[in-house]
Amino acid sequence: MGKWCFHVISTYLIFYETPAYGAHHFSLHPWNSFDQVNAPERKPKWVDELHQKQPLLDLDTVILAINSSAAADKVFETCMGPKKSTVCFSTVYMFLAFTWQLFAVSVASLSMLFYVIVQFLYRLLKYASDSWVYIISVKVFSSSRINIRIRCSQILYWPIFLQDNGTRSLSSVEYAEKAALHKHSMWSSLAVDVLLGNLFGLALLYHAESACMWVQKFASDITNELLRSGCVWLMGVPAGFKLNTELAGVLGMISLTAIQIWSTIWIFLGFHFIYFIRGLAISGIIFGVTIPAALIKDLIALATLHVSTLHWLISLLYSTQIQALAALWRLFGGRKWNPLRQRLDSYDYTVKQHIVGSLLFTPLLLLLPTTSVFYIFFTIMNTTISLIYILIEITISVIHATPYIKIFLWLVMPKRFPSGIWFEIVSVWSDCIYSHEDISSPADKLQSEKGLTGERASVVVSFLHSNFLTVGQIVMPHYNKILSGKPRTLVATAAYGVLTGRRIPSTIGTDLPIFPWMLISYKEYWRLCPDSILACYRR
Structure with missing residues (x-):
């Protein structure tokens, strides 16, 4: 059968x-390393068996072939050359080509002028880098210096970013999309920054006098109502605590003297503060909002220098007192700190050492509440100022890191993501x-x-x-990159610094788009500028 x-x-x-x-x-x-679904810690057995099986086909290769099919045809047509047509030799085509070339030469001339000025200033500052004026200026205006360098680098690098990335980026639609977004990310960030700077600068320029009066009144209220009143309150009986009168008087008089000196300097500079407000507005209009934001951060640090100095002095006194009390407490227990092995070792103290330790321990312990009260007051003030620094720093980093071109394209056509x-x-x-x-x-x-x-x-x-992708999935990886777990480290460091009297960090250390400084010949830079614009026209 x-x-x-x-x-x-x-x-x-x-x-x-x-x-x-x-x-x-x-x-x-x-496109971004964004975890859409949190995988469970314990996977079922059939999941592991499924991963061990050999796949029937490689989907990555299939998707690459699909994305490359139409793109390769266009690249091949481009390499073979366009089809000849009489339209190409029309008057309109020649006029557009001439206009585009004239535009390229004009932009290249302006960029070349900016390149010459910036390179001259860079060499001048490099020549004066050993002077004490330059060193002090760098320390005082550190944030402004970094952001000005970023802005100058962004303007200098535009012909590099517009250069053709080669045929590999055009062989696949996915590669071409990623290359285009990378190319246009810098100028979109620069455009939004300048737009926000114009809004901020025009508003500040229009209300310059009102802003000047408000800042002066705010500084006067902080100095009189908070700092002076707080120091006088601490010299008395703050919150019912009986402090050491002599030590409280010394610390209070030192604080009041420093506040008075700085207040006198501020009154003298207040007559010229209106010019600074107008300069801040003009810098925002020309360079973007990140430059005046960085200047505001540096000037807040300069205006609150007396608070930072008093906090540093009292922190030094407080931390020294805490360390002395800890060492004397270990003396009573017969232990000694070993700095080489970073541990506590047993140690036999003599009777004289115990007596001297007892005599020192008692006054230090009794004076600790007075020192702690002043330390807490100035720590609160300094921490508030540090939070303002961090807020401005995060704002600047967010403005730099936001993918504006991706958000705009996602609003127009989400299929591109x-x-x-x-x-x-x-x-x-x-x-x-x-x-x-x-x-x-x-x-x-x-x-x-x-x-x-x-x-x-x-x-x-x-x-x-x-x-x-959703807009949150597009944006959040960029924000996670600039923070990358740094707030937790900052909170832990700040808490440890407050308890031990150490320095509290005033910056979070966010990532900024730092570029290496461009040093090429003027002839080479002039050649790059029109070639980049004409390359965009040919594409």
Whole structure:
């Protein structure tokens, strides 16, 4: 008796939208390293078995081929040269080419002038880097110096960013999209920064006198109502605590003297403060909002220098007193700190050492509440100022790190940010069994003699779709990069500094787009500028 032999023929028809640059493409993974789903700690057994199986096809290769199909055709046409047409030699085409070339020369001339001025100032500052004026200026205006260098580098690097990235970026739509976003990220950040700077600068310039009066009144209220009143209150009986009168008087008089000296200097500078407000507004209009923000941060540090100095002096007194009390307490327990091994060792003290330690421990312990009260007061003031520094620093970093071009493109066309693929099964059907009529090989003839040969055909039709990133998934990786767990370290460091009297950090250390300084010849830079603009026109 013969037997049936079946061959299963499976046909998969996948319909998809042809990827095109600036419209749509496919991607198996999100562009940014963003975890969409938190994986459980313990995975089921079948998940591990599934990962151990050999995949039937490499989806990465398939998606790359889909994204490269249309892009490779365009690259091939570009390399072969455009088709000749009489339209190319029309008057309109020649006028547009001439206008674009004139625009390229004009922009290159302005950039060249800026390049010459910036390089001259850079060499001048480098020549004067050993002078004490330069060293003090760098320490006082450190944040402004960093942001001014970033802005100058962004303006200098624009022809580098507009250069062609080669045929590899054009061989795939996904590569072309990533290269374009990287290329346009810098000028979009610069444009938004300048736009915000114009809004801030025009508003500040219009209300310059009101802003000047408000700042002077605010500084006067802080000095009189908070600092002076606080020091006088601490010299008495603060919150009902009985402090050491002599030590409180000394600390209070030192604080009041420093406040009075700084207040006198501030009154003298207040007559010229209106010019600084106008200069701040003009700098925002020309260079963007990050430059005046950095200047405000540095000037707040300069205006509160007396508070920082008093906090440092009282912190030094408080930390020394705490360390002395800790050492004397270890003396009573017969232990000694070993700085080489970083541990406590046993030690036999003499009677004289115990007596001297007792005589020192008692007054230090009794004077600790007075020192602690002044330390807490100035720590609160200094911590508030440090929080303002950190807030301004985070604002500057967020302005630099926000992907404005990605947000704009996501609002216009979310399809440009794919995140994974999925198949929509439209139809599945199977044909009935049918026999082979054409038998050519000897094995088939032998098989046909034993029985019948048939095939079962199955057809699957599906549409290929993409998931898309949300605006939060696009933006958050950039913000996580500038912070990267630094707030936790800052809180731990600040808490340890408050308890031990150490220095409290006034900066969070966020990441900024630092570029290496460009030092090329003027001729080379002049050649790069028009070539970059004309390359954009040719594309």
